[in-house]
């Protein structure tokens with residue numbers, strides 16, 4: 001026999017009132033259509049302890065891990081989504097495109113997530129930040145991503161993406177991280193062409209990219225540039241220059257072959273790694289004007305001539321395995 005039968009209809013009302021008033025402060029504001037989309041995403045993604053809080057009976061704006069709303073006291077539109085660490089072994093569900101007001105989407109560490117980036121993602125027209133990292137997603141970086149013109153950060157690092165980097169990115173995008181994939185081909189000359197800011201970050205470390213650095217990179221003011229661990233060759237001098245804003249310039253482990261003698265270094269550069277290339281010439285003493293060097297590595301190249309006198313405090317490994325560099329911290333130059 002149900003114990004509810006012992007309550008009169010009125011005491012049930014009272015309970016309902018007490019319940020609703022105690023819940024009043026956190027009245028459900030999560031937009032129903034967003035909640036339904038999130039529950040569809042959860043059921044497609046399989047098990048993740050992080051999504052255990054995604055329960056239909058609670059408010060997604062307050063209680064769901066990795067979910068954020070614009071103004072939870074009124075509209076309850078989901079604008080922020082961070083999904084991490086599931087053991088899903090299927091594709092990224094296309095219902096990921098069913099959150100129309102999303103501005104920030106981060107999908108991280110799903111090592112068994114496979115298949116392509118779904119085209120439905122382009123429905124997220126307000127997206128500003130897109131990160132899909134640490135998955136086994138494969139296939140090309142399709143041109144449809146370029147239609148998402150509100151994106152400022154595109155992080156597709158640490159997946160299994162292949163093919164060329166499309167040249168169609170324009171608009172606001174200025175942080176692009178494609179490191180640790182299987183990308184090949186040349187860098188498109190049109191990259192960052194229409195972006196005038198000085199906060200450009202470009203990371204393609206650990207791919208199979210080849211060819212030369214486009215001449216158009218001369219006018220780009222990179223803040224962080226990481227081209228390490230690829231097959232680039234030729235001249236990379238266009239990314240240097242005293243007037244540039246660069247903080248990091250990382251070119252190691254390529255086949256760059258150019259003369260370093262006359263180029264100058266961005267004054268606020270904190271990290272320079274040009275090791276494991278075929279770079280020639282001598283080190284311009286302008287390098288001793290740098291304001292805040294954190295790390296430097298010029299080893300395994302074909303450099304020659306005296307180490308500038310202001311660099312004697314560096315470890316000799318910074319200059320090791322070159323053709324004929326000499327002087328403190330290396331052995332003295334023959335006079």
Ligand SMILES: *[C@@H]1O[C@H](CO)[C@@H](O)[C@H](O)[C@H]1NC(C)=O
Pocket residue numbers: 046047087088089
């Ligand atoms: C994922 O992990 C959960 C909990 O450990 C387990 O119950 C489930 O079977 C796993 N699913 C797959 C597809 O491995």
Ligand SMILES: *[C@@H]1O[C@H](CO)[C@@H](O)[C@H](O)[C@H]1NC(C)=O
Pocket residue numbers: 055056057
């Ligand atoms: C959702 O929460 C309710 C109430 O706390 C609970 O009874 C139910 O088991 C939960 N559902 C899931 C799928 O965890």
Ligand SMILES: *[C@@H]1O[C@H](CO)[C@@H](O)[C@H](O)[C@H]1NC(C)=O
Pocket residue numbers: 039056
């Ligand atoms: C969530 O709850 C609503 C209202 O209680 C219901 O209509 C809907 O079917 C539920 N969704 C799921 C996936 O259980």
Ligand SMILES: *[C@@H]1O[C@H](CO)[C@@H](O)[C@H](O)[C@H]1NC(C)=O
Pocket residue numbers: 086087088111112
């Ligand atoms: C991914 O799949 C492999 C092979 O099926 C399995 O051994 C591993 O536990 C899975 N990883 C996760 C995080 O689910």
Ligand SMILES: *[C@@H]1O[C@H](CO)[C@@H](O)[C@H](O)[C@H]1NC(C)=O
Pocket residue numbers: 125126127150
């Ligand atoms: C792009 O974002 C801005 C706010 O940053 C917003 O006002 C605008 O509507 C968005 N554009 C599109 C196409 O959604």
Ligand SMILES: *[C@@H]1O[C@H](CO)[C@@H](O)[C@H](O)[C@H]1NC(C)=O
Pocket residue numbers: 108109110111133134135158
């Ligand atoms: C790349 O992704 C794998 C799988 O999710 C993760 O274990 C690894 O830590 C990630 N590597 C980096 C550099 O983030």
Ligand SMILES: *[C@@H]1O[C@H](CO)[C@@H](O)[C@H](O)[C@H]1NC(C)=O
Pocket residue numbers: 133157158177179180201203224
């Ligand atoms: C780019 O991706 C790699 C690998 O996921 C990560 O270690 C790095 O912090 C990311 N960010 C930038 C700015 O390169």
Ligand SMILES: *[C@@H]1O[C@H](CO)[C@@H](O)[C@H](O)[C@H]1NC(C)=O
Pocket residue numbers: 228229252253273274275276295296297
């Ligand atoms: C420079 O890059 C090489 C090759 O990728 C790496 O072994 C070395 O540790 C890096 N040096 C510094 C100072 O980070």
